[in-house]
Amino acid sequence: MTSVRTVIIGTGNSVGNHLSAIKKLGDRVNLVAAVDLDAARVQAVCAENDIPRWYADTSTMLATEQPELVCIITPPATHKALIIECLEAGAWVYCEKPLCASLAEYDEIAAAEDRTGCYVSTVFQWRFGSAAKHVKRLVEQNGLGRPLVGVCNTLWYRDQDYYRAPWRGKWATEIGGPTATLGIHLMDLFLWLMGDWSEVRAMTGTLDRSIEVEDVSMALARFENGAMGSIVNSVLSPRQESYLRLDFQQATVEVSTLYRYNNDHWSFTMPDKAVNPTAAANWQALTDNIPSGHDVQLGEILDSMARGERPPVSGDDARRILEFIASLYKSAQSGLPVHHGDIRPGDPFYYAMNGAPLVMEQP
Numbered sequence: 359m360t361s362v363r364t365v366i367i368g369t370g371n372s373v374g375n376h377l378s379a380i381k382k383l384g385d386r387v388n389l390v391a392a393v394d395l396d397a398a399r400v401q402a403v404c405a406e407n408d409i410p411r412w413y414a415d416t417s418t419m420l421a422t423e424q425p426e427l428v429c430i431i432t433p434p435a436t437h438k439a440l441i442i443e444c445l446e447a448g449a450w451v452y453c454e455k456p457l458c459a460s461l462a463e464y465d466e467i468a469a470a471e472d473r474t475g476c477y478v479s480t481v482f483q484w485r486f487g488s489a490a491k492h493v494k495r496l497v498e499q500n501g502l503g504r505p506l507v508g509v510c511n512t513l514w515y516r517d518q519d520y521y522r523a524p525w526r527g528k529w530a531t532e533i534g535g536p537t538a539t540l541g542i543h544l545m546d547l548f549l550w551l552m553g554d555w556s557e558v559r560a561m562t563g564t565l566d567r568s569i570e571v572e573d574v575s576m577a578l579a580r581f582e583n584g585a586m587g588s589i590v591n592s593v594l595s596p597r598q599e600s601y602l603r604l605d606f607q608q609a610t611v612e613v614s615t616l617y618r619y620n621n622d623h624w625s626f627t628m629p630d631k632a633v634n635p636t637a638a639a640n641w642q643a644l645t646d647n648i649p650s651g652h653d654v655q656l657g658e659i660l661d662s663m664a665r666g667e668r669p670p671v672s673g674d675d676a677r678r679i680l681e682f683i684a685s686l687y688k689s690a691q692s693g694l695p696v697h698h699g700d701i702r703p704g705d706p707f708y709y710a711m712n713g714a715p716l717v718m719e720q721p
């Protein structure tokens with residue numbers, strides 16, 4: 359077994375998720391260095407975690423360390439440039455969500471993947487617990503009938519203090535509000551499980567925080583398979599909950615939690631008068647109890663690297679959620695439904711989640 363030479367870029371609040379994932383993977387990962395613009399911060403993180411070397415800039419690190427894998431944990435607006443620089447240097451990338459600021463940026467990243475033969479995977483740890491994988495398999499095997507109705511609620515609470523970080527709360531640096539940075543996890547899982555989305559209608563508002571971006575969004579989605587769903591993303595909800603519900607023809611599957619789950623957070627319900635023994639047996643085939651987490655996804659990326667194959671949550675499978683979010687914002691701003699495929703080069707929402715050029719051109 360080879361140990362993959364790995365570097366972390368960004369040693370802020372979320373670095374712990376990546377450090378504990380790397381520790382769990384043991385000898386499969388050789389963490390050789392960390393980078394942060396804040397030299398004092400990166401030095402302290404390296405000292406605390408026995409990381410041999412630190413850097414205050416990515417170009418020097420890439421030239422010196424020649425990593426095989428880079429974990430990017432910096433604010434969203436910095437992702438695209440860092441991803442492309444790492445790909446060009448021959449590294450694969452495991453990048454925090456949202457992957458980048460726009461569909462235009464995504465397409466630049468995809469072109470860099472094509473040029474270099476290296477890949478980037480977006481961190482979406484919610485897809486990687488055993489329960490979510492089980493539901494995905496049941497969807498693919500039609501084990502519970504067709505999905506018909508879905509609910510996807512990210513009801514979180516972030517006070518004004520959360521927005522003191524200079525990059526938060528602004529379109530240019532955070533990319534969006536709870537839709538783009540918090541609810542993105544559960545929405546990605548929702549879209550992955552429900553099937554291809556076809557149409558979204560949405561409203562956004564900034565009701566109680568002093569920020570540029572929304573503090574709440576609500577959306578209705580229609581799927582290619584005919585299913586319909588409702589979505590709420592909020593930072594205004596004192597009793598916090600992440601709640602996902604899928605009503606299939608034969609059963610309801612739900613998960614209620616906050617930031618992570620194991621099987622105990624999931625439930626399965628059939629109609630009293632229409633219990634379907636096959637559907638029940640299909641659900642009970644869930645025996646592993648692997649929690650959602652960065653470690654499982656990182657392990658699968660290492661497997662993909664060993665095989666030289668595109669990793670999970672990359673390519674079109676990573677573009678889907680970015681297009682959905684851009685479409686949600688476009689619908690909220692225009693008051694009109696937006697269909698899958700509507701946002702193309704030339705559309706302001708292709709270049710920025712708030713359609714910024716469109717807004718700036720208005721008198």
Ligand SMILES: NC(=O)c1ccc[n+]([C@@H]2O[C@H](COP(=O)([O-])OP(=O)(O)OC[C@H]3O[C@@H](n4cnc5c(N)ncnc54)[C@H](O)[C@@H]3O)[C@@H](O)[C@H]2O)c1
Nearest residue numbers: 368369370371372394395396431432433434436454455456
């Ligand atoms: N997957 C999850 O569950 C999860 C949870 C929280 C945050 N995140 C994501 O993690 C990312 C970082 O969030 P955070 O809360 O840790 O932010 P943070 O502000 O606490 O830390 C970001 C760090 O990146 C550094 N940085 C900024 N630009 C840089 C550059 N060009 N090169 C090197 N270092 C640079 C900053 O100095 C800072 O130390 C965001 O994309 C966020 O959405 C993911």
